[in-house]
Amino acid sequence: MSDAVRGRRILVVEDEALVAMLLETMLEDMGFAPVGPVDDIDTALEVLRNDNRLDGALLDVNVAGREVFPVAEALKAMGVPFVFSTGYGEGGLPEDWRGHPTIQKPFTEDAVRDALFQALGIAAV
Structure with missing residues (x-):
């Protein structure tokens, strides 16, 4: 475990329990x-209003039938880096969000780590 990672707080917005x-x-x-x-999106926005110590986030694009982009906009405004997670890959994102770190479901631990490290600006070890 890298010291650059240890204890960094990552918000997970995902509606599929497994x-x-x-x-x-x-x-x-x-x-x-x-x-x-x-x-759900409303709870995620509530977390953002009440927690100013987030270091990053993993955002499922479709959360309980709603798109996660209001959460992405709030994170962007706060300067908190994030990674999208979607079954459609980057091509499934609206044009405005393409080029943002994205992992495609099903994903591997390596894919999650690489995307988070990219978003957070951590050099891979």
Whole structure:
């Protein structure tokens, strides 16, 4: 575990329970401190209003039938880096969000780590 990772707080916004648990375990194994998982947009926005200590986020694009972009906009405004997670890959994102770190479901731990490291500006080890 890298000192650059240890204890960094990563918000997980994911409505599929098994995927959320998998991400939580992966993040813990990497040394991150998961926040959540949160399974709806309104709760995610509430977390952002009440938690100014987030270091990053993993955002499922479609959360309980709603797109996650209001959360992405709020994170962007706060200067908090994030990674999109979607079954459609980057091509499934609206034009405005293409080029943003994105992992395609199903994903591997390596894909999650690489995308998070890219978003957070951490050099791969």
